[in-house]
Amino acid sequence: MTSAEPVASGGLAWVRQHLFEVVPVEVLERDVAKALPELTPILGMRIHRVAASKPGPWRDVVPQHQWRTVERFLARGDRGYVATVEGQYAGRIWLSRTSHRDHWSGLRIRLAPDEAYAYAMEAGPRYRRLGLAAQLVARLLSDLRDGQEASRVYGWVDLRNRESLILLSVVFGFTPVQTVRRAHLLRRIGWQVRGSDQPAFGPLSRVGRHAEAD
Amino acid sequence: MTGAATEARHILSSVVGDDLVASLGDDDQLFSRGVIDSLQLVEIIERFQGDLGIEVGGEDLSPENFGSIAGMARFLEQKRARGGSGPGNG
Numbered sequence: 175m176t177s178a179e180p181v182a183s184g185g186l187a188w189v190r191q192h193l194f195e196v197v198p199v200e201v202l203e204r205d206v207a208k209a210l211p212e213l214t215p216i217l218g219m220r221i222h223r224v225a226a227s228k229p230g231p232w233r234d235v236v237p238q239h240q241w242r243t244v245e246r247f248l249a250r251g252d253r254g255y256v257a258t259v260e261g262q263y264a265g266r267i268w269l270s271r272t273s274h275r276d277h278w279s280g281l282r283i284r285l286a287p288d289e290a291y292a293y294a295m296e297a298g299p300r301y302r303r304l305g306l307a308a309q310l311v312a313r314l315l316s317d318l319r320d321g322q323e324a325s326r327v328y329g330w331v332d333l334r335n336r337e338s339l340i341l342l343s344v345v346f347g348f349t350p351v352q353t354v355r356r357a358h359l360l361r362r363i364g365w366q367v368r369g370s371d372q373p374a375f376g377p378l379s380r381v382g383r384h385a386e387a388d
Numbered sequence: 389m390t391g392a393a394t395e396a397r398h399i400l401s402s403v404v405g406d407d408l409v410a411s412l413g414d415d416d417q418l419f420s421r422g423v424i425d426s427l428q429l430v431e432i433i434e435r436f437q438g439d440l441g442i443e444v445g446g447e448d449l450s451p452e453n454f455g456s457i458a459g460m461a462r463f464l465e466q467k468r469a470r471g472g473s474g475p476g477n478g
Contacts, residue, residue, distance in 0.1 A: 200446065211451070214422035303425055340433060341426040343449035345419045350446050 196357045196367060198333040199281070201378055202348035206290075206318045206325055211345055213312055216304050218260040221313045225253035232256070237263050247294075250274060255313050257297075257306055265297040267310040271324065273384060279356060280364030281330065283377050284384040290324040291377070295338070307338070308345055315346065328377050332356075352376035392468075396460035399435045403428050414458040429454065436460075442467050 224232040226248040235256045236244055247254060252270040256263065270291045275282040283291050292314055297307040318324055329348065331338045342348040355370035371379045393414055401409045404424060418424045424432070433454065436442045442464060453463040 211417065212420045214420075303427065305422070305425055308419070308426065336430050336433075337426050339446070340429045340449055340454075343446070344429055344451055344454045345426065347451050349450075 192361055194357070194359050196355050199279075199330050199354050199356045200333050200339065200350055201328055201330045201352040201354070201376060202339075202342055203326055203328050203351045203377075204315070204342075204346060204348045206315065206327055208347055210312055210315055210319075211308075213305060213308055216259065216301075216306060216309060219264065219304075219306070219309065220258050221310065222256045222258065223253060223317075224248070224256055226251065235263060236266075240266075246277065254294075255310050255317075257301075257310055259301060259304075259306075263298065264301045265306045265310055266294065267292060267296075267307075267314055268294040269314055269318070269327075276364075278362075278364060279330075280358070281354070281356060281366050281378055283328065284379075284382055285328075285377065286326075286383040286386070288325045289377070289383065290318055290327045292327055292329040295329075307341060311342070311346055326383075330378075352378055354378050390461055390465070392461035392464040393457055395440065395464060396457045399432055399439065399460070400424075400457065402435065403431050409457075412457060414461070415456050417455055418457075419455065432460075436464075440464065 222235045233241060235258050247268055251272055252268050254266055254268045257265045273284045285291055295307055318327060329342060353372050355367040356364055357367055358364040376382045397409050408423060433444050436444055453459050
């Protein structure tokens with residue numbers, strides 16, 4: 175669900191992190207019907223829903239360097255939640271209902287018809303201590319619940335990103351379902367390490383609820 | 389108040405301050421009430437490990453265990469009952 179990674183120090187660490195690295199990833203799941211925490215509102219924050227079925231001036235709230243990516247997400251049928259604070263872009267999260275290979279991470283997510291996948295969560299550095307990521311997750315989950323679109327939602331986190339892991343687990347009650355290893359080259363090309371899925375049953379495996387549903 | 393609740397309050401105080409913690413009930417939801425943010429949650433969990441010697445695994449990260457002072461106290465007691473290390477036994 176997140177792309178934030180800790181910064182390593184030292185030359186070797188830099189090479190490892192920027193040229194080639196294998197990182198552990200945890201897949202988490204949550205029952206959509208589970209109660210949501212009540213969050214303290216953030217002054218001046220608005221969350222804009224971005225979807226292909228709801229054409230609107232999304233370019234007004236999404237930074238220009240994200241436009242091509244957003245167009246790709248929308249073409250897949252995904253929808254986004256973009257937060258602004260006092261009119262300025264502050265963060266985002268995306269939701270997919272479609273099995274696909276994620277372009278950046280290289281992970282292939284497989285979904286049953288009643289499942290959804292939350293990804294690409296980002297909170298701008300100025301807004302991280304305000305609970306913005308929590309607000310985005312809460313809005314996505316409440317929409318899923320109210321729309322009765324899915325009964326289960328998945329997300330994944332880099333296991334070194336303790337903050338995201340704790341946010342999803344402790345605040346929202348996501349639970350671990352599967353771990354995999356993800357390799358990436360030049361921080362641009364990523365793929366799932368073959369045979370690294372533990373257990374080999376879940377949304378990042380060939381076999382899972384998606385296979386049962388088919 | 390149990391000893392475990394006092395320990396949980398002490399950990400929480402070291403992260404958010406004594407005054408704020410003194411105003412909280414044991415069952416108050418810490419995140420919902422805006423008492424802590426996710427970065428502070430990370431710090432609290434690290435202190436459970438570093439200060440109290442309690443190992444916190446991925447399966448322990450839940451609203452029930454870390455969402456309130458009472459939850460933290462129960463978690464501490466359960467961990468120690470299961471033989472996890474901590475003051476007096478490890």
